[in-house]
Amino acid sequence: MKASELFFPTLREVPSEAEVLSHQLLLRAGFIRKATAGVYSYLPLASRVLKKIMNIVREEMDRAGGQEVILPIVQPAELWKKSGRWEVYGDEMFRLKDRHNRDFALGPTHEEIITTLVDADVHSYRHLPLLLYQIQNKYRDEIRPRFGLMRGREFIMKDLYSFDIDEEGLDVSYHKMYEAYNRIFQRLKLQYRVVEADSGAIGGNESHEFMVLAENGEAEIVYCENCDYGANTEKAVCSLEEPKAAEEEQLEREKVHTPGQRTIQDLLDYMNIPKEKQIKTLIYYADEELVAALVRGDRELNEIKFKNVLGCNQLFMADEAAVKQLCGAGFGSLGPVGLPLKTYIDLEVSQMKNFACGANEDDYHFINVNLGRDFTPAGINDIRNAVTGDSCPVCSAPLYSMRGIEVGHIFKLGTKYSEVLEANYLDQKGREKPMVMGCYGIGISRTMAAAAEQGADENGIVWPLPIAPFEVIIVPVNSKNEEQMQAAWSLYEEFKQEGLETIIDDRDERAGVKFKDADLIGIPLRITIGPRSLQEKQVEIKKRTAKDVELVPLDAVSSRVKLMLKEMSK
RNA sequence: CGGGAUGUGGCUCAGCUUGGUAGAGCGCCUGGUUCGGGACCAGGAGGCCGCAGGUUCAAAUCCUGUCAUCCCGACCA
CATH class of the missing domain: 3.30.930.10 (Bira Bifunctional Protein; Domain 2)
Known part of the structure; x- marks a missing residue:
């Protein structure tokens, strides 16, 4: 295919409608x-x-x-x-x-x-x-x-x-x-x-x-x-990791004044309580009923799992007004102690001792809260998102x-x-x-x-060979140079005989434009015919993915290209 | 459907606050000089400023409506 005849309107700038x-x-x-x-x-x-x-x-x-x-x-x-x-x-x-x-x-x-x-x-x-x-x-x-x-x-x-x-x-x-x-x-x-x-x-x-x-x-x-x-x-x-060897002793529950501290991060900054020692209390509407879900401070609730546990049709987060009315505190100060809702906890939470959570009173938190003593859950289930580092449920190796x-x-x-x-x-x-x-x-x-998406680099698309629109592009550096064009056309004919899918960039453009376009459309192999190498009866072969070029004698190009393509398709 | 933003030549955008005959860069056409990573010079074509109403002597600019596009969210084989 001649580039001069191929309909491929390239754009220099990114159309504003495209984000990804x-x-x-x-x-x-x-x-x-x-x-x-x-x-x-x-x-x-x-x-x-x-x-x-x-x-x-x-x-x-x-x-x-x-x-x-x-x-x-x-x-x-x-x-x-x-x-x-x-x-x-x-x-x-x-x-x-x-x-x-x-x-x-x-x-x-x-x-x-x-x-x-x-x-x-x-x-x-x-x-x-x-x-x-x-x-x-x-x-x-x-x-x-x-x-x-x-x-x-x-x-x-x-x-x-x-x-x-x-x-x-x-x-x-x-x-x-x-x-x-x-x-x-x-x-x-x-x-x-x-x-x-x-x-x-x-x-x-x-x-x-x-x-x-x-x-x-x-x-x-x-x-x-x-x-x-x-x-x-x-x-x-999310399978449960082994219970901790040394059981922590239960400490006395304490109520702490925490003015303006609402998030897990806030509490970490304010009182230096690690995220793993905090729990997050989330209130949801399960159909008509309000329920609470508890996960460790650094975890995310998995709404799909939670919904499956509850067996409800609709699950969506409660609005703060409703929560405040029922629980006595806004989002930043919720906790399971004395919460008048069915409370479901994540497996991991069941292992936690002496953790911090909201006190259901604005600007107050509890520390040293413990399951059983301070509250009783309605269910203990796997309801959090898996994350890097969790152990594989099949072989226990870390997950990525x-x-x-x-x-x-x-x-x-x-x-x-x-x-x-x-x-x-x-x-x-x-x-x-x-x-x-x-x-x-x-x-x-x-x-x-x-x-x-997967193959792209800063210069454009990088197609995997099996689906590249063409396998090879021949770029004569100067389309007005007869010697170069002659070499390009004869290679092109040779490639065609060999059944290679080839573009010849016969456009009257400067070399830079041709290189940019070749990279942008992502052709796996580029053959450059320029004055420097042609003098030595050589051309340059460059893989789209490679930085460097390979000099190959004119009469060996087609066999070299075929070999490279064969290797690339392995 | 909720929240946010944007519509001005093919592409990217300025002009709008403060109304007064529509601009730039890239691309395109012609001629010339160039020619190994998106050249340069000169000349040129191309836009009822998304659309419809309104205000005004006068609207890309102000007002109202409408349509379209994009982003975030809810949703999703």
Whole structure:
């Protein structure tokens, strides 16, 4: 491809609408342009990257026994009403009406349509298992689209749905997908972790997320370097460390005047009480009832875990006015002693002795509070967020935490959809049974953004070779120099013969512009043809990731490039 | 939906307080000089200042409404 003909409008400055790195870079490098909030056009470079990602995904889905289908994006409301999700999905579903005033949705996901499809034509155990997948646009009218392609309203997604005769069958399908996903992300050359995930509203009993590691990913995960345990912090189990060897003696409880001291940090500064010797008292509305949650001063309450413990539908923080009325003190002076609420404490708190907390009287705290003697909890549960240094629930080694971008998510659905949508089959004995389903998604467009995010440096994107829009870019330093251009064109022809995906920067631009653009769009290898080396019948080869260049004789370039590419794809 | 901010050539932004014929840099076009990390000189094209009302002799500027975009939060396969 000639750079002079390639449509890649690069920008020198960062468009003000872009906040996160991948968004900025994809805009600047001429990969995407916004049509409206959360909806983007993919320009030629992006199109090439997406195709490569899709092809890798496609190959692995096929290898795992999947069959590709193309499903409707415009879907009738009846299907969604039948599954109950017409209401459940709420405002997040793009809805439209046809000329007859009938309701439709733009598919946010395809469980309904595919289950109906399978139901219509699969009736026997003989035809199961069945693994069908699609790679298509999906639509979600996000409350707040953001981060460019990371959270769009229109996005490209691969979804595979598995249909099995029973749970054992589902286990097999799930495992196949688990393996396929690992192959995919390895082939994409992304740094990622598989983590246990909360299966959320979708239901099912097992679920894993595939997270591409990135500093400003939207999810926090913890993982173990000793074993392969990993989990979303929402889900990560905090096991209790061994009880302290020397039991501290219980001291007399004391009330201390602490004017204006409200936060954990305040108390540390004011009275030098370490955060680990304080407890945080948080008041929540669990549906209608006010309850208290206690965690150690330096910990964070995990609302999801807490909600699961309580088994309530809604959980949100109480407002200060209500708290003050009920407890007699504002947020900064709360504590469990004499608190007229059900009090749930974190496992860790149950181990603490002689700790400090609010006295339920403004500007007063207690010190040397002890569980049992001073208050009685309604429950002792794991209700805090896991953090770096916690011990792994599997092998007890220390856990590390990191941020990640969720690019894949696999679920066991069970019979949730097959039951309501009546996707049944007859087993060997002629009995009618619901199919057991799984669903397995990969955000294709999000994966592109995640790759850009993960690989970027100060000069631009650094694509992993397997998904780079082109493999090599040839840069003649001076397009008006015939000798250079001749060498460039002959290399270009040679590369083309060899099947290398090559750009030749034949634009009449200064060298600096060409180098900047080559770096920005992130081509893995750059061949520079300049007067210095050309005199010696040599050219320079530079990896996008390397600082230095390698001088290679003209007649050895193509074999050297092929070798380098081969090494890079290992 | 709550809180905050912003809408001025393709991109980044100034001008608005104090109303008086719309600016800069980058990009684009022409010519020239340059040519190894986003060159320089000269000339040029391009904007009903988001939109609609209002105030005024006069509105990018003041007022009202509206739309859009972005950030934070709630939410989230």
